[in-house]
Amino acid sequence: MSPVVEDLPAAVGKAFDPDQPRDEHGRWTSGGSHYVGPEDAPGALGRWKAESRFSDLVDLLQASAGNQRTLASIGSAIAASLGVAFADPGPKTPESARRKFETKGYETAGEMTDLVRAGFTAPAPADADAVVAALAEQLDVIDEGWARTPLGYVDRKVLVRFPDSQIGEVQIWEPNLIDAKNTRGHALYEEWRRLPFDDPRREGYAAEMRRLYSAALEKAGPSWEAVSRGDGGRFGKRASNTSRSSTLADIPTSALSTGRHSPRRNAQAARGVQTAGRPSQEQ
Template sequence: MGRMFKALIIVPILVIRVPAYASQPEFKALPEQSSFAYEHSQPNRALTDLLSIPSFRASSVKQPFDQLDALYEAAPQAQNELEQLAGKLAKQVNGNVLTAGVKGKQRAEEKVEKELGGDASLLTDIVRVTVETDSIDALNQAYETLAANTQTSEVINRFHAPRPSGYRDLKVLVTLPQSKLIAEVQLHLKAIADIKNGPEHQMYEQIQQIERNAASEARALNDIELAKIEKLRRESRQLYQDAWSQYQPLSMVV
């Protein structure tokens, strides 16, 4: 009886963490994505917390302006606000801020026209920044601080559901408190970001070149090209897995 009582009181409780902010918009779960399963013998609290951050998207995610010119008029101030916020965040967790500045207008015009049906209010990455940390615990702290100081409207947790390449990050859309623009914040682990910005990017360019060559000749990829692409993708997955293993994740079962 004593053993049964102890078993009952130590059953772990899974807490799903939803970003904290004063006025939470309605949100819907993102479509299910394929992911890796994990098994472990000793719990890793920081990793468990990271994997439990839910992916979601608010029912309405729109900028306060529906004209691109109006967005670009407000963007510099919003970018400055975001970089200041990210700087404080990075300092708190001993991380780094990486920024490419406001999205180029030509690229934005193409995206609005080809991907967003002409509606500039759906352009949510005109203002963006990356915060890079070198531990899972620091990344968790960065996310919690970001969620506490902004209104969060989307989270994509690629640590829970990695891309087929093995790439992982945490992408968050937030509404900035002062400018009210929606901004994109990517939270990275350094070793994974180094792969993305280095060897994996080169592999991606090689794959793109192979596909462009075939397209320019109006033909399907041949067996040699397909084998080359698959080899590059295998190498990419291994690089990302090696980088991820540096943070001592739970053993992975594919």
């Protein structure tokens, strides 16, 4: 059964303090769902994978369609309530899922975490905190925090668990950074990763990406300074030197759902969305 989202606006408005007491597993509990912060994320994810009922990829793919609809429903409600942009690319294709399963050498389908995926743009770190809090009111959440790659890109990764035990991924992006990625950064990244490791042109592409994202972070404003350093703000951080590749499919502007007409935080909608990704989340 999908989580009920009718009461979401009230849940979103509920105060959320990541420093409040948690249970013996480091989980913040509220409304029947659980929040796990960055410090406890690796252990929690291991438990989720061990607890997954999915061993066969076919079964996981069949479950993905319904769970994607659930995530889209929850995400759209959160976006409308908070005035942030939400992106729903749909679930990963069967071909992409099978390729990743084989490439990564997974033993069971339950180890896969991004067949169901979505994203939000957050004009301020506080908006990202509010998104995570709202997600935790509806689903079990592992918040891996903000991370900065060696190429200068910063985003936040949140894993969610559905009632049937499938794990999904939600990413949160700063608008200037995702705009820089869409307009120039992703093209640079594709050129960079195609080159052999010993090709001297790689450093030129890397330096250009670092300049691009540094300029974007400067435009983001002072509220993003801690995040831009990889400190992760109130929620701590995950490994800041982790190299990442593209996770979600390119998401056109039409995939965005925003609450700009009734924002709580005067948030601005992003112009377009594409993810940063991680090694474990390849297409």
